Amino acid sequence: MQVVDPRTFERSMPTPANPLSVVDITQEARRNAEVCNACRYCEGFCAVFPAIEAKRVFDDRYIDYLANLCHNCTACYHACQYTSPHVFDLNVPKALTQVRVSTYSRYVWPAFMSGAFERNGTLVAMATALIFTLVLVLGILLTDPAQLFAVHTGDGAFYRVISYEAMVSVAGAVFVFDLLAILLGFARYWSAIGGRLKHFFDVGAVGRTLHDALTLRHLGGGDDGKGCNEEDATYTNRRRRFHHLMAYGFLLCFAATSVATVYDHVFGWIAPYGYLSLPVLLGSVGGVMTMVGTAGLVWVKLKLHDGPAWKAVFGMDYAFLVLLFWVNFTGMALLVLRGSSAMGLLLIVHLGFVAALFAVLPYSKFVHILFRLGALLKYHTEVRR
Amino acid sequence: MQEEVLKAPSGSRTGDPLYPDVLVVGGGNAALCAAIRAAEEGRSVLLVEHAPQSLRGGNSQHTRNFRCMHEGPKGILSGAYPEEEYYADLLRVTAGKTTPALARMVIRQTTAAYDWMEEHGVRFQPSLGGTLSLSRTNAFFLGGGRALVNAYYHTAERLGVHILYDTEATALTVEEGVFRFAVIQYKGIRHEVHARALVLASGGFESNLEWLEEAWGPSARNFLIRGTRFNRGRMLKEMMRHGASIIGEPDQCHAVAIDGRAPQFDGGIVTRLDCVSFGIVVNEQAQRFYDEGEDFWPKRYAIWGRLVAAQANQVGHVIIDSKALNDFMPSVFPPLEADSIEALAERLGLEPAALRKTVDDFNAAIVADRAFDNLVLDGLCTRGLAVDKTNWARPICDPPFYGYTLAPGITFTYMGVEVDEKARVLFEKTGASPNIYAAGEIMAGNILGQGYTAGIGMAIGTVFGLIAGEEAAHASR
Numbered sequence: 001m002q003v004v005d006p007r008t009f010e011r012s013m014p015t016p017a018n019p020l021s022v023v024d025i026t027q028e029a030r031r032n033a034e035v036c037n038a039c040r041y042c043e044g045f046c047a048v049f050p051a052i053e054a055k056r057v058f059d060d061r062y063i064d065y066l067a068n069l070c071h072n073c074t075a076c077y078h079a080c081q082y083t084s085p086h087v088f089d090l091n092v093p094k095a096l097t098q099v100r101v102s103t104y105s106r107y108v109w110p111a112f113m114s115g116a117f118e119r120n121g122t123l124v125a126m127a128t129a130l131i132f133t134l135v136l137v138l139g140i141l142l143t144d145p146a147q148l149f150a151v152h153t154g155d156g157a158f159y160r161v162i163s164y165e166a167m168v169s170v171a172g173a174v175f176v177f178d179l180l181a182i183l184l185g186f187a188r189y190w191s192a193i194g195g196r197l198k199h200f201f202d203v204g205a206v207g208r209t210l211h212d213a214l215t216l217r218h219l220g221g222g223d224d225g226k227g228c229n230e231e232d233a234t235y236t237n238r239r240r241r242f243h244h245l246m247a248y249g250f251l252l253c254f255a256a257t258s259v260a261t262v263y264d265h266v267f268g269w270i271a272p273y274g275y276l277s278l279p280v281l282l283g284s285v286g287g288v289m290t291m292v293g294t295a296g297l298v299w300v301k302l303k304l305h306d307g308p309a310w311k312a313v314f315g316m317d318y319a320f321l322v323l324l325f326w327v328n329f330t331g332m333a334l335l336v337l338r339g340s341s342a343m344g345l346l347l348i349v350h351l352g353f354v355a356a357l358f359a360v361l362p363y364s365k366f367v368h369i370l371f372r373l374g375a376l377l378k379y380h381t382e383v384r385r
Numbered sequence: 386m387q388e389e390v391l392k393a394p395s396g397s398r399t400g401d402p403l404y405p406d407v408l409v410v411g412g413g414n415a416a417l418c419a420a421i422r423a424a425e426e427g428r429s430v431l432l433v434e435h436a437p438q439s440l441r442g443g444n445s446q447h448t449r450n451f452r453c454m455h456e457g458p459k460g461i462l463s464g465a466y467p468e469e470e471y472y473a474d475l476l477r478v479t480a481g482k483t484t485p486a487l488a489r490m491v492i493r494q495t496t497a498a499y500d501w502m503e504e505h506g507v508r509f510q511p512s513l514g515g516t517l518s519l520s521r522t523n524a525f526f527l528g529g530g531r532a533l534v535n536a537y538y539h540t541a542e543r544l545g546v547h548i549l550y551d552t553e554a555t556a557l558t559v560e561e562g563v564f565r566f567a568v569i570q571y572k573g574i575r576h577e578v579h580a581r582a583l584v585l586a587s588g589g590f591e592s593n594l595e596w597l598e599e600a601w602g603p604s605a606r607n608f609l610i611r612g613t614r615f616n617r618g619r620m621l622k623e624m625m626r627h628g629a630s631i632i633g634e635p636d637q638c639h640a641v642a643i644d645g646r647a648p649q650f651d652g653g654i655v656t657r658l659d660c661v662s663f664g665i666v667v668n669e670q671a672q673r674f675y676d677e678g679e680d681f682w683p684k685r686y687a688i689w690g691r692l693v694a695a696q697a698n699q700v701g702h703v704i705i706d707s708k709a710l711n712d713f714m715p716s717v718f719p720p721l722e723a724d725s726i727e728a729l730a731e732r733l734g735l736e737p738a739a740l741r742k743t744v745d746d747f748n749a750a751i752v753a754d755r756a757f758d759n760l761v762l763d764g765l766c767t768r769g770l771a772v773d774k775t776n777w778a779r780p781i782c783d784p785p786f787y788g789y790t791l792a793p794g795i796t797f798t799y800m801g802v803e804v805d806e807k808a809r810v811l812f813e814k815t816g817a818s819p820n821i822y823a824a825g826e827i828m829a830g831n832i833l834g835q836g837y838t839a840g841i842g843m844a845i846g847t848v849f850g851l852i853a854g855e856e857a858a859h860a861s862r
């Protein structure tokens with residue numbers, strides 16, 4: 001894998017896996033931004049255009065910032081009077097998507113992982129397969145065969161299949177690494193685009209950032225919230241709704257895990273919990289939401305208009321969405337079938353997917369969350385509108 | 386899908402797209418408003434657009450706003466913009482060359498047009514950065530004219546309007562002011578369209594360089610066309626041939642000075658240059674020829690097209706220094722840059738000594754008795770030059786120096802057909818036609834005898850498009 005230092009990336013050359021050099025894509029995005037700055041017709045769609053209008057000259061770091069303000073809603077492609085066959089050949093969503101993905105790889109921690117974003121779909125899929133198999137094999141080898149297919153019920157049923165200590169220590173270690181890697185990668189990006197610690201204490205800006213992020217305001221494509229484009233020039237809020245389902249579903253699952261942890265450690269109540277218990281309720285609602293959301297987002301992506309799409313990045317998106325889907329699907333299956341003899345195997349399968357998810361997390365689409373929040377925070381401290 | 390459209394069985398009037406109730410020629414704002422309106426009246430409508438789908442929408446795809454009357458805050462529009470003020474603005478820019486009844490009708494109907502547009506898919510946004518002065522009078526389209534045109538095409542398709550791209554209307558058969566049939570070239574193949582009513586919404590003739598040359602002489606060869614290449618005035622020629630009453634002169638057009646590197650067609654808004662009033666403009670002999678600081682740029686930019694067109698080779702060069710670089714809206718191409726006036730002259734293809742002298746004379750003539758202020762007519766002027774600059778005259782002395790080359794950019798032509806308040810085309814001999822209507826640029830001269838004010842083109846096109854559609858629907862009952 002090729003090491004790219006963000007400070008010298010201007011010299012990074014195209015590789016077979018990544019035929020576009022960072023120089024080319026940054027320059028192409030800059031060219032697009034310059035045309036938009038003279039035009040401004042798309043100003044109301046999203047934060048990118050006011051951020052463009054705040055400058056006359058766009059240095060490379062500023063392009064990195066713009067790239068993460070855009071979330072490829074494609075509205076400005078369909079509205080643009082300068083798309084091909086016009087000689088200006090504008091394609092803002094595509095240009096910014098190319099730079100955006102390159103920011104993930106250029107600022108990743110540790111730096112030698114930069115290649116992880118070049119063929120991310122393949123990487124995530126392979127890593128998933130590998131880790132899944134590993135967990136499966138270990139799970140089966142280390143578990144007493146008698147226990148594996150037995151019907152377990154009552155307190156601690158899961159742990160009779162895989163030991164409690166094993167679950168907690170592996171999960172804890174991976175989780176801490178994920179957190180570290182994601183935060184360090186983000187910190188590199190954040191300081192490159194000129195972010196400062198004090199920005200996090202600007203209460204108004206942080207509030208507006210969170211508001212925009214939690215409502216996916218810019219997928220509404222303007223103050224009237226009528227949406228943005230997918231398969232053609234008509235407006236829709238579909239992508240926004242699916243993303244909400246996925247993101248809030250994910251948060252509910254996270255809440256379910258947290259509640260369960262409290263149950264376990266504070267009250268000493270051991271999983272599995274009853275169908276009407278808080279963790280199970282949160283988890284099942286969240287699980288269904290995430291499944292619908294991820295499936296919907298894949299569907300939307302499949303239908304996306306060819307013009308603004310940069311298909312090389314789709315692998316990253318699909319891989320992450322599908323992985324998230326399987327985590328939730330197996331989780332739900334476990335819930336439904338936990339009283340049967342399939343529980344032992346399902347638990348291992350589920351944990352396999354969960355382990356894969358957490359193993360690839362810092363090198364997956366997941367990182368877009370902080371990059372986008374960072375870009376939005378910079379926007380709200382500088383542009384204020 | 387388009388193939389099927391033309392293969393539908395002919396002979397019966399129902400369902401055959403070549404026998405629609407209403408034929409609409411054109412594919413821009415006015416045409417779409419008319420087609421949608423007629424379709425909503427239950428008529429079968431065929432719309433023929435000369436451009437391919439990827440270039441559809443005429444000049445309308447390059448627009449950004451329309452001027453809208455409103456008695457109080459309305460949608461994204463602040464304050465009020467009453468009829469009298471709107472009308473006064475129109476009288477001022479046209480110097481009274483308008484048809485008062487038609488002008489007032491358009492103005493009054495813009496309020497309802499705003500709602501109609503929104504109901505038919507147009508989205509609005511607050512006035513853009515750098516256009517604050519229009520936030521009360523002009524409603525901006527979210528995403529600009531291309532987004533508006535997309536919304537209308539979608540609505541028209543939903544209502545069952547047959548849309549043919551790549552299809553030019555080439556000839557009209559008209560008897561005694563009554564439309565019989567039109568000849569169209571559908572992807573190069575000739576068809577006749579027999580409709581009960583015809584709406585002409587085919588724009589001006591600004592893209593017909595030969596026609597412009599007839600009117601302007603050889604200098605027209607150096608004109609750049611800011612909008613579509615498809616507005617070639619073929620329908621206007623047909624109307625002239627059939628004796629329609631024509632208003633305006635062929636050399637009347639809205640011409641602005643734009644960046645000379647703009648493409649021949651469709652350069653749109655981004656090629657405009659707003660720096661003239663902050664520097665000097667010289668011709669190929671490196672001589673100044675007009676007061677660059679006469680008034681605020683938005684009020685003056687429409688005369689500079691003609692000024693530049695009158696110079697040798699239709700070229701002008703703006704010269705500014707580093708002080709001025711950030712005083713105007715950025716444009717699409719970077720300026721030429723040099724560390725000395727002489728070096729800049731070389732880059733622009735001018736005689737270095739001549740430009741040096743012009744700049745020195747200009748700098749020396751400045752009456753530096755006050756501060757520069759680009760927000761007001763600051764009166765910072767030169768005195769004693771053959772052509773004095775009356776405002777914003779700062780010395781051009783701080784390197785680097787920058788130069789832009791200007792060329793005349795034609796926005797649209799004014800000559801068109803005369804219409805009445807029902808959008809009916811008037812014929813010299815027979816008066817108002819019973820089934821030929823016109824909307825948009827092809828008849829805008831009825832209201833805009835000369836001059837221009839931002840957003841009036843789309844106002845006229847929308848209001849007259851809707852009237853033409855409705856009247857054509859009635860006439861084809």
Ligand SMILES: Cc1cc2nc3c(=O)[nH]c(=O)nc-3n(C[C@H](O)[C@H](O)[C@H](O)COP(=O)(O)OP(=O)(O)OC[C@H]3O[C@@H](n4cnc5c(N)ncnc54)[C@H](O)[C@@H]3O)c2cc1C
Pocket residue numbers: 410411412413414415416433434435436441442443444445446447448449450451452552553554555586587588589611612613615616617618619620652653654795796797824825826827839840841842843844846
């Ligand atoms: C760069 C630019 C910016 C502008 N900005 C604004 C603005 O912000 N606000 C505003 O109010 N006005 C603006 N205008 C003016 C505005 O574009 C026109 O007033 C308005 O678009 C006219 O609409 P229309 O439908 O009559 O013509 P167009 O939109 O030009 O449509 C004419 C259509 O007819 C088709 N056509 C022509 N001949 C034939 C034929 N023989 N057969 C078939 N089809 C044919 C063309 O392909 C085209 O689709 C601008 C113009 C330009 C060039």
Ligand code: SF4
Pocket residue numbers: 035036037039040041042043076077079080081082090092528529
């Ligand atoms: S995307 Fe196109 S229409 Fe939109 S602001 Fe940029 S140049 Fe203008």
Ligand code: SF4
Pocket residue numbers: 042045046047048049069070071072073074075076077092093096218228
């Ligand atoms: S694709 Fe959407 S989010 Fe990205 S710049 Fe265009 S309008 Fe903004």
